Amino acid sequence: METVLVLDFGAQYSQLIARRVRECRVYSELVPHDAPIDEIRARNPRGIILSGGPASVYEDGAPGINPEIFDLGVPVLGICYGMQVMAQALGGTVARTGKSEFGKTELSVLREVVLLDDLPATQSCWMSHRDSVTEPPSGFQVTGATASSPVAVMENTERGLYGIQCHPEVVHTPYGADVLKNFLFEACDCSPTWTVVSIIEETEAAIREQVRDQKVICGLSGGVDSSTAALLVYRAIGENLTCIFVDHGLLRKNEAEQVIDAFRNHFHVPLVHVEAQERFLTRLAGVADPEMKRKIIGEEFIRVFEEEARKLEGAHFLVQGTLYSDVIESGTRDAARIKSHHNVGGLPVDMDLELVEPLRNIFKDEVRNVAAELGLPDNMVWRQPFPGPGLAIRIIGEVTEERLEILREADFVLQEEVRRAGLYRDLWQSFCVLPAIRSVGVMGDERTYAYPIVIRAVTSEDAMTADWARLPYDLLETVSSRIINEVTGVNRVALDISSKPPSTIEWE
Numbered sequence: 001m002e003t004v005l006v007l008d009f010g011a012q013y014s015q016l017i018a019r020r021v022r023e024c025r026v027y028s029e030l031v032p033h034d035a036p037i038d039e040i041r042a043r044n045p046r047g048i049i050l051s052g053g054p055a056s057v058y059e060d061g062a063p064g065i066n067p068e069i070f071d072l073g074v075p076v077l078g079i080c081y082g083m084q085v086m087a088q089a090l091g092g093t094v095a096r097t098g099k100s101e102f103g104k105t106e107l108s109v110l111r112e113v114v115l116l117d118d119l120p121a122t123q124s125c126w127m128s129h130r131d132s133v134t135e136p137p138s139g140f141q142v143t144g145a146t147a148s149s150p151v152a153v154m155e156n157t158e159r160g161l162y163g164i165q166c167h168p169e170v171v172h173t174p175y176g177a178d179v180l181k182n183f184l185f186e187a188c189d190c191s192p193t194w195t196v197v198s199i200i201e202e203t204e205a206a207i208r209e210q211v212r213d214q215k216v217i218c219g220l221s222g223g224v225d226s227s228t229a230a231l232l233v234y235r236a237i238g239e240n241l242t243c244i245f246v247d248h249g250l251l252r253k254n255e256a257e258q259v260i261d262a263f264r265n266h267f268h269v270p271l272v273h274v275e276a277q278e279r280f281l282t283r284l285a286g287v288a289d290p291e292m293k294r295k296i297i298g299e300e301f302i303r304v305f306e307e308e309a310r311k312l313e314g315a316h317f318l319v320q321g322t323l324y325s326d327v328i329e330s331g332t333r334d335a336a337r338i339k340s341h342h343n344v345g346g347l348p349v350d351m352d353l354e355l356v357e358p359l360r361n362i363f364k365d366e367v368r369n370v371a372a373e374l375g376l377p378d379n380m381v382w383r384q385p386f387p388g389p390g391l392a393i394r395i396i397g398e399v400t401e402e403r404l405e406i407l408r409e410a411d412f413v414l415q416e417e418v419r420r421a422g423l424y425r426d427l428w429q430s431f432c433v434l435p436a437i438r439s440v441g442v443m444g445d446e447r448t449y450a451y452p453i454v455i456r457a458v459t460s461e462d463a464m465t466a467d468w469a470r471l472p473y474d475l476l477e478t479v480s481s482r483i484i485n486e487v488t489g490v491n492r493v494a495l496d497i498s499s500k501p502p503s504t505i506e507w508e
């Protein structure tokens with residue numbers, strides 16, 4: 001597989017570079033800037049990109065580069081700090097000119113060589129830097145400039161070395177994708193062959209090689225990650241996979257049926273459906289403390305899963321839906337451990353099972369493309385994230401059968417209306433919360449004393465931060481009126497208008 005490695009110098013945009021390269025259908029991975037040269041050589045990359053970074057090359061402890069990178073015979077593109085570190089290593093001059101550039105800047109093409117080939121003579125680009133290359137290393141020609149950066153683009157075609165001061169990976173650089181394509185297809189001679197189909201084929205081959213003819217189990221939640229991981233493994237090894245779907249009774253309306261229908265009836269994947277509603281609710285009885293609820297659910301989930309796994313004697317492998325962003329965020333080394341807590345509700349690390357992680361190299365949007373290609377129904381492909389502890393952490397106070405039913409019905413109305421308004425995919429999450437208070441209302445001529453429902457809808461990129469969604473008033477009106485009329489036990493609807501931080505997305 002043709003691979004382009006992105007050496008990460010710590011920029012907030014490093015991940016984005018790998019994603020943009022993948023959007024050009026070339027496989028790309030992020031590696032630490034100080035990855036040993038032998039490791040880099042062993043990966044046999046078609047090209048190397050040096051990312052930007054927050055440091056100045058003159059700072060103590062600024063991340064440096066092993067100059068052997070430039071002698072690998074592999075084209076290298078330095079972006080922002082990556083360009084500066086390249087210039088410095090090869091004998092050019094980097095200076096603190098006092099002319100920093102932040103934001104949109106006009107870039108002029110001086111020569112169309114490789115990077116700026118076929119681009120307009122002037123164009124807007126996104127800059128974010130203080131230091132500048134003032135003198136390129138010998139052998140480089142200057143091919144682009146801005147008012148404050150006379151050496152904004154430099155190229156040495158003979159050695160296949162390129163530098164650009166602005167950020168081609170961000171959307172504010174409209175011709176950024178063309179710059180990357182010029183590097184990938186002209187300088188590196190890559191071919192755009194990394195497609196969803198090739199991801200599926202390569203992943204299946206890797207699973208077969210890892211697992212061979214041994215038994216594998218997979219905790220299926222119904223979320224897009226675990227579902228896609230399960231389908232990939234099923235395609236690779238067939239009946240040697242058994243999925244375990246634990247219904248803890250804290251799912252949304254019709255959710256269990258959808259998952260079972262898709263996996264058992266449509267894909268014919270061996271599936272154990274554990275109906276554990278009663279045992280979860282019994283353990284949650286009388287518990288109002290959020291952390292206590294989470295602990296109980298996590299523990300109980302492990303118990304159920306272990307019991308079922310034991311029944312499937314001889315299983316050696318456990319499927320996990322770990323994504324590439326999890327791998328990057330956890331600094332690559334202990335990602336599997338971190339995700340085992342998150343994904344399958346806190347499985348113990350000392351479980352005697354080896355992990356199979358078919359999504360380890362792909363991003364969330366790529367997972368969705370794979371899921372669609374594998375035929376997962378749309379409502380599962382595009383499902384908004386749903387927390388492992390389910391509705392329990394959206395019911396403030398005690399979780400009872402009656403309160404679950406209220407929340408489930410209200411949530412169903414909200415989902416239906418959000419979808420009808422065409423907003424489901426624009427929202428990171430949209431759901432209802434049931435607080436532990438009641439208020440007075442009047443219905444017909446009767447006084448009511450019932451629960452309110454709180455609508456929570458947020459937009460977000462990654463759930464680390466989130467903004468409350470500006471839902472249209474018409475939609476809010478319909479949802480409010482339907483919930484109050486259709487859901488017994490509710491007489492008021494409120495809207496949560498808090499962002500994260502300082503609030504969190506979930507209420508508990």
Ligand code: XMP
Binds near residue numbers: 385388505506
């Ligand atoms: P918060 O509430 O911390 O949530 O802003 C951030 C994101 O994480 C989801 N979430 C969970 N997901 N198990 C999960 O798999 C959990 O225990 C859990 N708790 C919160 C939440 O829905 C949001 O997308």
